[in-house]
Amino acid sequence: xxxxxxxxxxxxxxxxxxxxxxxxxxxxxxxxxxxxxxxxxxxxxxxxxxxxxxxxxxxxxxxxxxxxxxxxxxxxxxxxxxxxxxxxxxxxxxxxxxxxxxxxxxxxxxxxxxxxxxxxxxxxxxxxxxxxxxxxxxxxxxxxxxxxxxxxxxxxxxxxxxxxxxxxxxxxxxxxxxxxxxxxxxxxxxxxxxxxxxxxxxxxxxxxxxxxxxxxxxxxxxxxxxxxxxxxxxxxxxxxx
Amino acid sequence: xxxxxxxxxxxxxxxxxxxxxxxxxxxxxxxxxxxxxxxxxxxxxxxxxxxxxxxxxxxxxxxxxxxxxxxxxxxxxxxxxxxxxxxxxxxxxxxxxxxxxxxxxxxxxxxxxxxxxxxxxxxxxxxxxxxxxxxxxxxxxxxxxxxxxxxxxxxxxxxxxxxxxxxxxxxxxxxxxxxxxxxxxxxxxxxxxxxxxxxxxxxxxxxxxxxxxxxxxxxxxxxxxxxxxxxxxxxxxxxxx
DNA sequence: AGATTTTGTGCGGGTTCCCGCAAGTTGCGT
DNA sequence: ACGCAACTTGCGGGAACCCGCACAAAATCT
Numbered sequence: 214x215x216x217x218x219x220x221x222x223x224x225x226x227x228x229x230x231x232x233x234x235x236x237x238x239x240x241x242x243x244x245x246x247x248x249x250x251x252x253x254x255x256x257x258x259x260x261x262x263x264x265x266x267x268x269x270x271x272x273x274x275x276x277x278x279x280x281x282x283x284x285x286x287x288x289x290x291x292x293x294x295x296x297x298x299x300x301x302x303x304x305x306x307x308x309x310x311x312x313x314x315x316x317x318x319x320x321x322x323x324x325x326x327x328x329x330x331x332x333x334x335x336x337x338x339x340x341x342x343x344x345x346x347x348x349x350x351x352x353x354x355x356x357x358x359x360x361x362x363x364x365x366x367x368x369x370x371x372x373x374x375x376x377x378x379x380x381x382x383x384x385x386x387x388x389x390x391x392x393x394x395x396x397x398x399x400x401x402x403x404x405x406x407x408x409x410x411x412x413x414x415x416x417x418x419x420x421x422x423x424x425x426x427x428x429x430x431x432x433x434x435x436x437x438x439x440x441x442x443x444x445x446x447x448x449x450x451x452x453x454x
Numbered sequence: 455x456x457x458x459x460x461x462x463x464x465x466x467x468x469x470x471x472x473x474x475x476x477x478x479x480x481x482x483x484x485x486x487x488x489x490x491x492x493x494x495x496x497x498x499x500x501x502x503x504x505x506x507x508x509x510x511x512x513x514x515x516x517x518x519x520x521x522x523x524x525x526x527x528x529x530x531x532x533x534x535x536x537x538x539x540x541x542x543x544x545x546x547x548x549x550x551x552x553x554x555x556x557x558x559x560x561x562x563x564x565x566x567x568x569x570x571x572x573x574x575x576x577x578x579x580x581x582x583x584x585x586x587x588x589x590x591x592x593x594x595x596x597x598x599x600x601x602x603x604x605x606x607x608x609x610x611x612x613x614x615x616x617x618x619x620x621x622x623x624x625x626x627x628x629x630x631x632x633x634x635x636x637x638x639x640x641x642x643x644x645x646x647x648x649x650x651x652x653x654x655x656x657x658x659x660x661x662x663x664x665x666x667x668x669x670x671x672x673x674x675x676x677x678x679x680x681x682x683x684x685x686x687x688x689x690x691x692x693x694x695x
Numbered sequence: 696a697g698a699t700t701t702t703g704t705g706c707g708g709g710t711t712c713c714c715g716c717a718a719g720t721t722g723c724g725t
Numbered sequence: 726a727c728g729c730a731a732c733t734t735g736c737g738g739g740a741a742c743c744c745g746c747a748c749a750a751a752a753t754c755t
């Protein structure tokens with residue numbers, strides 16, 4: 214009747230998920246397991262109607278990459294992301310690839326069994342999106358830009374994190390040099406990095422560009438997997454020139 | 455007879471460890487559990503003779519921070535680190551704090567039950583160090599500096615990752631400005647970052663300083679927790695001035 | 696449509712960074 | 726002790742970055 218595909222690298226978590234799925238969805242007769250994104254993509258292709266619950270942070274090929282190719286092939290696939298962390302980097306990565314009107318979910322591993330059960334049923338049966346509170350909070354902030362970052366600011370953040378020069382960024386994004394520097398100013402302001410002008414002796418000065426990247430990391434605006442993705446996109450762009 | 459303290463934030467992994475410990479060490483009569491580094495420190499203090507197996511990557515207070523304070527109080531405590539990753543950043547972090555002649559271990563979560571059992575017995579009964587192969591490899595490279603980084607290179611890597619200027623680094627490490635820049639040159643060379651001198655048109659130029667940090671991240675020379683620690687040390691130093 | 700807020704560009708100058716050249720210092724082996 | 730390697734420091738210049746001031750273009754509001 215219903216097939217569910219589990220993509221999760223940790224064996225303990227995988228078997229826990231398996232049990233949870235069977236308990237929450239009696240109408241589900243088959244549960245398939247994959248231990249990383251690559252295998253996950255393959256199994257998703259082979260079992261056309263599979264609904265998916267998967268981890269982010271696997272290797273090789275993490276959950277976001279896998280989701281992107283899966284959704285590209287079948288945009289109506291329902292995916293529940295089940296992750297340890299609610300980094301803004303993940304949230305942005307996902308909301309960038311979720312297809313129009315697709316049903317998906319994001320629940321944290323720290324959630325109760327009940328929350329997980331509810332999410333499974335809502336998404337797979339009711340086609341409703343279920344986003345964990347904490348994750349929800351981040352989404353609001355990003356969009357409402359009360360204290361959040363616009364896409365263009367985020368874009369430039371990624372570019373300096375990759376180590377590009379202003380000039381290179383300008384070429385890549387089709388902007389003038391000055392515009393790039395302008396955006397950098399905005400970014401520095403929002404990240405609250407600046408020279409702590411120790412007026413008398415030269416005080417603990419920061420290299421704003423490098424400092425911004427660090428602060429973004431500490432605030433989980435960036436994380437390893439977002440860097441990895443960005444790096445891949447960059448080298449792709451470098452090929453095409 | 456013997457007490458073992460488990461410090462691990464994931465409930466599934468925690469109960470798995472609990473079972474593994476009981477199975478591997480019949481001479482152990484009490485197993486205590488803590489769900490983060492802070493609680494771990496407290497329980498270690500209260501149960502003086504406890505042997506410890508713990509995760510890195512917890513919050514608040516990760517395994518390295520917890521180990522440092524525990525070893526500071528009782529340097530003969532035996533600790534087995536049980537982690538998902540073998541980042542060089544972790545390996546360096548640990549080997550910096552392990553006391554003279556202390557017995558400790560580092561096994562990956564992906565290791566077999568048998569490996570874990572063996573490690574538990576070797577460390578807690580025989581007082582022998584047990585380091586997983588992959589982790590071992592990193593240690594060699596760091597020290598033998600065949601392709602590894604000396605401490606001073608690593609130090610300056612951390613400093614630019616924090617976003618300090620050359621001048622600030624010079625003050626912090628008591629060096630001249632030029633020396634700092636010299637070390638940066640070495641670092642760039644070892645990380646293989648350089649200007650891809652596109653002789654005709656200005657080619658994909660990099661800001662070496664920022665690029666070096668990114669490359670270090672992708673190579674797992676740095677990770678979130680190492681940045682976190684470095685940031686704490688920095689603000690401490692800024693206080694003392 | 697007109698006003699108001701964004702967002703993109705140009706110019707200019709003060710800093711910081713990247714790095715070649717060269718000389719002094721320290722450490723280590725044989 | 727001598728020599729060779731590795732590390733530190735100074736000087737100098739060209740490039741890149743940080744950023745204030747000023748003005749066009751585009752998007753948004755009323």
